[in-house]
Amino acid sequence: MNTFKAYRLAGPSLESLQQVTETIPVPAAYEVLVRMRAASLNYKDNFYLAGDQGIRLPRPTIPLSDGAGEVVAVGAGAGRFNVGDRVAGVFVQDWLYGPIADHAADSSTTLGHGIDGTLAEYRLFNQEGLVKLPENLSFEEGATLPCAALTAWNAVRGVRAGQTVLILGTGGVALFALQFAKALGARTIVTSSSDAKLARASEAGADHVINYQRDPDWHHAVRALTSGHGVDHVVDAVGPDTLERSIQATRREGVVHLVGLINPAGRIDPMLILGGTVTVRGVRVGSRELFEEMNAFIAHKNLHPVIGHRFSFDDAKGAFERQLSGPEFGKIVITW
Ligand SMILES: NC(=O)c1ccc[n+]([C@@H]2O[C@H](COP(=O)([O-])OP(=O)(O)OC[C@H]3O[C@@H](n4cnc5c(N)ncnc54)[C@H](OP(=O)(O)O)[C@@H]3O)[C@@H](O)[C@H]2O)c1
Known part of the structure; x- marks a missing residue:
């Protein structure tokens, strides 16, 4: 045959x-x-x-x-x-x-x-x-690995041990971002619409969880968890709907890695970027070089x-x- x-x-x-x-x-x-x-x-x-x-x-x-x-x-x-x-x-x-x-x-x-x-x-x-x-x-x-994992790796590969990373949702990209950020030594905060998913995110290593439906102003909760300063990195796999709050949850000189386009409609106030001295970085999947780097990390840390x-x-x-x-x-x- x-x-x-x-x-x-x-x-x-x-x-x-x-x-x-x-x-x-x-x-x-x-x-x-x-x-x-x-x-x-x-x-x-x-x-x-x-x-x-x-x-x-x-x-x-x-x-x-x-x-x-x-x-x-x-x-x-x-x-x-x-x-x-x-x-x-x-x-x-x-x-x-x-x-x-x-x-x-x-x-x-x-x-x-x-x-x-x-x-x-x-x-x-x-x-x-x-x-x-x-x-x-x-x-x-x-x-x-080729899409969701590599996108998450592209977003968080620069995270340093001791930094705090906010991850929006518990989708494919988000769960890889959580695993990678934890393995890099970061403190992690995960949001979800579902308490059951948040419980599973905690089992997977989330240090703090927030239900974004019960708490639509979750950026305030994130600031409270970070002594008012905000997080070092946000992995925003949602898009314009959440971007303003992601910026407001980020510390000065912190980075919002914009990955998602679940809801591509919407506008943001650019003054939030300027006033907050935040970098908003567009992320598209990744190159073969990053794929090989990620695979070495996955094997080294025995991530699954x-x-x-x-x-x-x-x-x-x-x-x-x-x-x-x-x-x-x-x-x-x-x-x-
Ligand atoms: N830029 C790129 O190269 C790239 C690569 C891959 C994916 N993406 C994009 O990234 C997005 C996510 O992809 P995925 O594969 O991870 O999707 P997915 O597995 O379907 O997950 C989507 C998640 O988004 C979360 N979500 C929806 N609305 C939310 C909100 N308002 N606040 C927080 N979380 C919210 C949900 O979390 P809960 O269920 O926990 O509520 C859901 O689990 C898509 O738009 C996709 O097209 C982009």
Whole structure:
């Protein structure tokens, strides 16, 4: 059998997600054939299914940016990898180091957007678009890293021991940010709409928790927890809806890492940035170089991603339905 199963998403609906059979490709020079073993979903995948924010795939595309698998064949000159290596794909395939290149900022080289993604039994990559998995992680844990984890690492990698980090929500990015910030020696404050999720965040290492629905002025509570000064860093995975309060929860010369666009509408008062002498930093996922740095940190600290639900390859639609039904505590993983 030289065929494999994959899914292709033809339009913004779950009905448009169809399983297809395709021919297993042979790697050309500098290419690597990966037998995919697991994939995971992210908030952004809702956009492709629901057509939110005008985001549409340019053509029937194999969905999902995040996945991990095993190298089964390498083309001539593909010396970065050997058969048997356990690997994950880089979110923006040609973003190797430094800031994102202008040509890549339109997502044309992003897995599961401009090019085919990971929801397939086999996937051919250019060798530059892969990293080795941390040794301590399973395939399904490794499959959660390319988007949410790398974004969180990009946000918090500069945190120093003893600093205080505020993390908004308990979504995919937030839970990785919590794990990384704790492992870097920070004091952490987590907000959530759910007391049950806050209890789990405490188990995962949050030093202080705040229910943002009961306490919509949570920035005051954050200041109170920091002797009135504010936190050193905020990981804001929500967006304009929370940004003003994130700035007001931050100490002088502190940094708000703006990651989220759950609610892209809204305006902020720029005087809060100036008056507070706060830096607001836009974060977009990360380069291959940061991915490799993060993987070394994960292995060194023996961190394990939080997985919420597992689905089989043949029940991939179930995974998308679960993702669309609302935020999960822990990543949704498809495994095969
Ligand atoms: N910039 C980038 O490169 C990048 C990369 C990855 C993700 N993102 C974006 O980051 C956002 C989060 O992604 P995700 O994968 O972490 O999503 P997710 O797993 O669906 O989590 C979303 C979380 O947002 C929290 N939330 C919603 N409204 C909130 C509010 N007013 N205050 C505090 N928390 C609130 C919820 O927390 P509770 O359930 O605890 O209330 C929910 O768990 C999305 O907009 C996504 O597109 C951006």
